[in-house]
Amino acid sequence: MSFKVEDKHKDALFSTGFTSFMIPNKYFERDIKPVEELTNKLLNNKQLVDMQIDGNDKCMQYIGDFCDELGIYHDIKNNTANITGYHEDLSELNKFVNSKKYAKVYQSWYWGELESNSDINNLFFSIYQQFYGMKKELMTLQKSNHRIQLYEQNQHIYVHRDGDYNDDSFDKNCFMLFYYGDWEDGFGGELEVGLGINKDLDFVESDWDNIDKKIINSERGRLAILDFSKFNPPHKVHKVLDNKFIRKGISTIWISPKEEVV
Secondary structure, eight states: OOOOOOHHHHHHHHSSSEEEEEEGGTTTTTTHHHHHHHHHHHHHSOOOOOEEEEHHHEEEEEEEEHHHHTTTEEEEETTEEEEEEEEHHHHHHHHHHHHHHTTOOEEEEEEEEOOOOOOHHHHHHHHHHHHHOOOOHHHHHHHSSEEEEEOOOOOOOEOOOOOOOOOSSSEEEEEEEOOOOOOOSSSBBOOOESSSBTSOOOGGGGGGGGEEEEEOOOOOTEEEEEEEEEEEOOOOOOBBOTTTTTTEEEEEEEEEEESSSO
C-alpha cells in the first residue's frame, strides 16, 4: 500500500511554488511512532534538544547571560544563537526572552536530527519522487536535511526564503514539512507562503504585503511542499498562541544528484 499524489497537487506545486494536502493516517501511523517517541524524549528532558533564536543585540545579550548563569551551551554569531540543552531550561529561556521589553525575537524553534534512513522518510521519499522523478535514493537521502521541528508558545519564524543553493553536482529541489501534532483552531503556528515567486526573482521583506499568499494550519497528517526547482517561495510561521500546544513537524530539504536514474 503506497500513497498516491493527485495531479492537482502536482499542478499547484509547479504553477505556484506551493502545495499542501492531507495524508490519511493509515499511511503513516506505524512509522511515525519512533518519531513521537523521540519527540517525547526531547520534550521530557530525557535527551538534549537544540534551539535556534534570531534576534536583536539586546536579545542576544539576554540569551548569553541566561545561558552563562545556567551553564547551557550556546554559540552566538551575527544575531543568531544556537543553543543545546534540556527542554525544561530552554523553555524558561524562551519565556525569559519574550518577557523582556527591548528583546526583539525574529525567529525561534527547537529541533532534533532525524536519521535519513528512518521508515517515515521512506514514505516522504516516495512522495517526493512522484513530484520530482526517480532519483538516486541513497545519495538523495544522505544529502538531504531531515529534522524534527518543534514550536511552543511565542515561537515563530519571520518571512524568509530557503531555496538559494549553488552546487555543480546537486540540486536543491524542495522543502517538505509534515505535521504530526494535534492542532486546533486558535493554537496558532500556521504556515503562510507567498505564491508564484520565481527562484531568480529578487525579493525583500517589504514585498510581502503585495503578493498572493496561502495560509495552512498544522493539523496532524498535513504535508506542505515548497518548490525550489522553479520557485523560491517566501514564507513565515505565525506565533504559537496556546501555552499547552507544541507544533510538531518533520522537515526535509530534498537535495538530489543532478543526474537522474535512467
